[in-house]
Amino acid sequence: MTSIWEPLYGRASRSLKPSPIREMLHLTRRPGVISFAGGMPDPAAFPVDAFREAANRILEEQGRDILQYGTTEGYPPLKAFLSDWTAPRMGRKLAEDELLITAGSTQVVDLLSWATIDPGDFVICEEATFLGSTGTMRNHGASFITVPCDGDGMKVEMLPALLEEAKAKGRKVKYIYTIPNFHNPLGCTMSLPRRRQLVQIAQEWEIPILEDDPYGYIRFDGDHLPSLFSLDGSGIVIYAGSFSKILAPGTRVGWAGGDREIIRKMAVFKQAVDVCTSVVAQAEVYKYCELGFLDAFLPKIVDHYRKKRDDFETAMRRFLPLEEVSWVKPQGGYFYWLETRRISARALFDRAIGKKVAFVLGEPFFPNGGGEQAFRMCFTFASPEQTEEGMKRLGEAMQESLNP
């Protein structure tokens, strides 16, 4: 019997797919499974005591104020802090009305999509990209034009031809979505020449850019590169940042930086979506930053993950059949992206789960198909012992796939 609800579902509901990662996580939670699947921080890297101190302090000092509704735009002291703290990356200090505090950076994608996407519109993105974001855009009715990538990120030189083609087909491209640093899932970082070229093309074509940068501050090697926002100056780049990776995801505090006109539009949508982000959470984060903990702990978090990345690299070299698999060593972030020469990722996944080690298949990251011989592994969550044992099992699973 159908329920009273089902015949009344909307379009988005009828075509709704749960996040494949979330669904896969059920498999990875089985006892004894070593998981490289989820993109989660290592709880051991959380600055619990510092955060608790900040929480106690702010509640003591500002308790009554922060229990009230906040402005939709965000807790002003946190915005002022972010304006200063992000200035090196943004190229300047953002004004208060150029910043919007959000429920994690996921909400930035949702709000920008509210503001720009009508069903049938297109978003340009890397050929494989963060599932959560494409899921959000898809709910708004977006389709995708994908751009191939290499070790230097999106091949932006292909954009003009893709844009011409879209124009010829009457497709409306609403924005270009890119993760320039330590890409999820590809692990690559967009080179400086490509960044400059991307901004120039976007300006010429009058297409906004959503620069999603949750991992940007988690850099292990080399120098930070200028953000797309800082290379623009004309107001076409919306930058999305997050405290999830530089402090902790449980805060659910992220931010958007960009032109005041679009920030204002997104804030009006946010009124209807959740009124404001928890002031308690924003104020706790603010106090943590203001007490100097962000600057004190971030290098420790980066060191912690650099070591994990190195352990992962070592274990891969030791246990995986190197002639059958290739990867680019990420300079930061959370992920390794592996491409196999002959092995089907799906068959490997089944074998790996049998041996109690899990990763995420490549396919769901490709909005327009692909990735049958690729998969993603997160190196931040597992302990060094688990990494070694998990990689040993994965190596075995690969060997068996090659010689069934």
Added chain:
Amino acid sequence: MESIWEINYSKKSANVRPSPVREILSVIKQPGMISFAGGMPAPEVFPVDEFFEGVSVLKNDGRNLLQYGTTEGYPPLKGFLSEWTAPRMGRRVSQEEMLLTTGSQQVLDLLGWAMIDPGDTVVTEDPSYLAALTAFHNHGANFIGIPTDAEGMIVDMIPEAVNKARAEGKKVKFIYTIVNFHNPCGSTMSLKRRERLVEIAHELKLPIFEDDPYGYVRFDGEHLPSIFSLDPDGGVLYAGSFSKILAPGTRVGWCTGPKEIIRKMTVFKQAIDLCSSPITQALAYEYCSRGYLDTHLPKIIANYRQKRDAMENSFKRHLPLEEVRWVKPEGGFFYWIEMPRIDVRSLFEKAIEKKVAFVMGMPFFPNGGGEHNARLNYTYSSPEIIDEGVRRLGEAMRELLAR
């Protein structure tokens, strides 16, 4: 010249409406202004010390709470709510029948995602909660407004209105109602109407969205059964919130309904904010599990009852009684006044000159109306301020009537 953003706006963006309270924010912030405009709790009722005792949870469980949480919500808080809401819901609901949200505002957006396609129709009270109308409007909804009286929505008018819309080829998706201490009307739906509403919804095969942010803030009389509890067939989604019974800064709300729709909304929530902050959910749980929700709620109610009484007395003292009508609310945050001979726009201008602010009636009506209505909040100001504000308002009214 159009900006790069303008040329890339969605259709929704072109006609999105900012909240009218926010539009008059600069007016409200003028020095000396008395504002009845917002819908905010009084900060003096916030249980600051009791709430902050809960921070110790970070010591024991910090590593877990700083991590991503499940989209469905912090299980201990869901367990608590299942028990605590059982009298109102008619039974203890299971974990799969409940979703924790970022305030109850998010429930509106999530149900919009699940149900509404552009051009679909939602049945609401006429007038109704602004931010609900906006949330549904953003999803492309049109509205059938059903008039209200002192007993709430006049539910017997629903079948004809829905059948007419259906005959015109419109898809009607659900009935949205605020049953207790309505925003903005202040009225409460009678038991008879609640029972009738469930019958009507069954006949029309329409789900009901019961929005109840104020239900626990009752000053007089007995609590009435929720619509949810009157419908055994899974046709009701209920939304609750900690904003009025603890504090809005937590941004913790919840919804209860059949597993099927809760699951749908959960998947949409993944794409919207992944999960609500486990930290604030845990702080709310600690507060509740220590018993403070039950011990402190009567204090909140007593504070607001006194202010409601203050506004009632000030109305009787200062307003031209033959020109103004209202229903005394039995709970909640608002008075809704009707002034058949006064144009509310002129009144608003005059009132602002005299430094008292309120929200005009028009934006609460989905399909027009409200030129002779105003909504006044009594929870935020002190009784003395309320009296002075109402005095100014009465003066403004008399001056307009004398013109």
